[in-house]
Amino acid sequence: MDLHTVTRIGPQDRALQELFCDYVPQVFRRADFRRWREWGEWNDDYRAFALIESGRVVANASVMQMRLRLEGREVTGYQFGAVGCLPSHRGRGLSRVVMNAALDACGDAPVLLFANPKVRQFYPRFGFQPQMQTLFAATYDAVPEGPPAPTLNLDDAEVRAGLAALSSEGLPSTERFGARGYATVASWPVANGFARPLRQLGTEAWVFAGVEGETLYLDDVFAREPFDLRAWIPRLIDQPIRSIRFGFTPERYWPGAAPAGEDTEADLFVRNLPLSQEANRFPIMAHT
Known part of the structure; x- marks a missing residue:
């Protein structure tokens, strides 16, 4: 097949x-799409733009x-992922x-991507600009109390459907x-074993969260209505x-959280996406 x-x-x-x-695993060593696909998560929102040679994908950009x-x-926008080329085919402009091709499909809509640090110089060639991401933290002393918040398993199709409903119909975390x-998007790191546990806070609020050392990491919140997050901390x-x-930017659930420096691992690039100068962090469970 013509490689163009x-x-x-x-x-x-x-x-x-x-x-x-x-x-995918030939370019991104720890990544795999098979389990995610078996879960039925590859829907109409996800498209891969691939170059195929001799029955194999040699370069790709997904949207x-x-x-x-x-x-x-x-605002309707697009996020790029799985951008790369087989090592054997690099240096040929693929x-x-x-x-x-992927950008043509996006038209003038906003586009974002989280880059590999090794290719930071690549994306500005396509009109992308680097955008700083801020870490947010709060000092908070707590001890375990009450029954632990249940852990949910996305292997269960009903749990996946529940997450989809909360994400689509509920409050955005920021x-x-x-x-x-x-x-x-959130289910992909779960399928790959990268995500912290999904915990249930009542019937209408779920969070990805886990403890490391003396710190609770709250990666994302999916909720139908506003709720008191602090009341659940001892059970998490x-x-x-x-x-x-x-x-994520916790203005809704923890307005007293303070910027704690730059997220130097984010490597966010944006195109046609003007953002406020106010400190922000795109939810990490929304990264492709």
């Missing part, structure tokens, strides 16, 4: 998805359609071909720079804590 003919892979393209799944939240407004309806911990770190 880009193939679009969607949710119904099972045979092409197999080629894509073979490609996830996102319902972005920008200062309380909802990544540029798939990037241009209005400053966030998203809603991204359950299929199994040992005393002295601080909390947030994986």
Whole structure:
């Protein structure tokens, strides 16, 4: 096949998805799409733009359609992921071909991506600009108390459906720079074993959270209505804590949280996406 003919892979393209799944771990060593795909999470929002040679994907740029939240407004945008090229095919401009095809599909809509630190110089060639992300933290002393919040397992299709409903219909974890309806994004790190546990706070609020040392890491909140997060902290911990770190801008759930420096591991790049100068952190469970 002509290596300048880009193939679009969607949710119904099972045979092409197999080629894509073979490609991913060759470029991203710890990543795999098979379990996520088996869960039925590859839906109409996700498209891969691939170059195929001799029955294998040799370069790719994927696009996830996102319902972005920008200062309380909802905007349709796109997030790139799985951008790369097989080591054997690098230096031939193939990544540029798939990037241009994917960007053409996005039109003038806002686009964001979280880059590999090794390729920070690549994305500005396509009109992307680096955007700082801020860490948020709070000093908070707490000890375990009460029955532990139940842990939910996304292997269960009903749990996946519940997360999808909370994400799509409930409150975004942040209005400053966030998203809603991204359950299929959040499930990907779970399927790969990268995520902290999903815990149930009552019937209408779930959080990804875990304790490391004396710190509780709250990676994301999915809730139908506002609730008192502080009241649940003792049930989210199994040992005393002295601080909390947030994986999102916590203006809704912990307005007293303070910026704790720059997230130097984020490597966020944006295109057609003007953001406020106010400190923000795109929810880490919404990263592709």
